Amino acid sequence: xxxxxxxxxxxxxxxxxxxxxxxxxxxxxxxxxxxxxxxxxxxxxxxxxxxxxxxxxxxxxxxxxxxxxxxxxxxxxxxxxxxxxxxxxxxxxxxxxxxxxxxxxxxxxxxxxxx
Amino acid sequence: xxxxxxxxxxxxxxxxxxxxxxxxxxxxxxxxxxxxxxxxxxxxxxxxxxxxxxxxxxxxxxxxxxxxxxxxxxxxxxxxxxxxxxxxxxxxxxxxxxxxxxxxxxxxx
Numbered sequence: 596x597x598x599x600x601x602x603x604x605x606x607x608x609x610x611x612x613x614x615x616x617x618x619x620x621x622x623x624x625x626x627x628x629x630x631x632x633x634x635x636x637x638x639x640x641x642x643x644x645x646x647x648x649x650x651x652x653x654x655x656x657x658x659x660x661x662x663x664x665x666x667x668x669x670x671x672x673x674x675x676x677x678x679x680x681x682x683x684x685x686x687x688x689x690x691x692x693x694x695x696x697x698x699x700x701x702x703x704x705x706x707x708x709x710x
Numbered sequence: 711x712x713x714x715x716x717x718x719x720x721x722x723x724x725x726x727x728x729x730x731x732x733x734x735x736x737x738x739x740x741x742x743x744x745x746x747x748x749x750x751x752x753x754x755x756x757x758x759x760x761x762x763x764x765x766x767x768x769x770x771x772x773x774x775x776x777x778x779x780x781x782x783x784x785x786x787x788x789x790x791x792x793x794x795x796x797x798x799x800x801x802x803x804x805x806x807x808x809x810x811x812x813x814x815x816x817x818x819x
Contacts, residue, residue, distance in 0.1 A: 638797075699743075
């Protein structure tokens, strides 16, 4: 089945210790997104890529970086996690064009705990 | 600023009908989405409305009134598995998705 896969599902890190979260997709979608979601809150968009074009949201902290080395993979790097960065990190994809261009397909999420 | 309002929590009985409302104020409008999110899981797509009216999909229906900045999600024949959060999101004029905080729906037997 075509899908969006995130690894790891659960990540525990220490304050200030870098973390990398990965996302892969077999849907051949043009657009990939990284969202941060805290309990009972709306998802907050951190970055998105349309193909290789990178789009950084204005209020995404510099502590967060992203890479998309090819159309199938995307990574989220948190350089120095703080306690406030504990959250669920959701990767999503969309076609970007045609029918259902903006319908998001999400991965299962990576839950980050910061000690 | 841009804003999506939906109730924080609702309770309904198994087998009944529930309507979850969403009002929005955004810079332009290019469509409204409803997503379902079970606790600890990722959101899954339910419906998309871009024109006024009702879209029906099985037990779930979604309604849009652009002039009123209003949508609702109607769930019929409620099942225990429908206990989840329901997120309303609007695509603005820049094709940015503006999310509501979600409505937690609790289904009681």
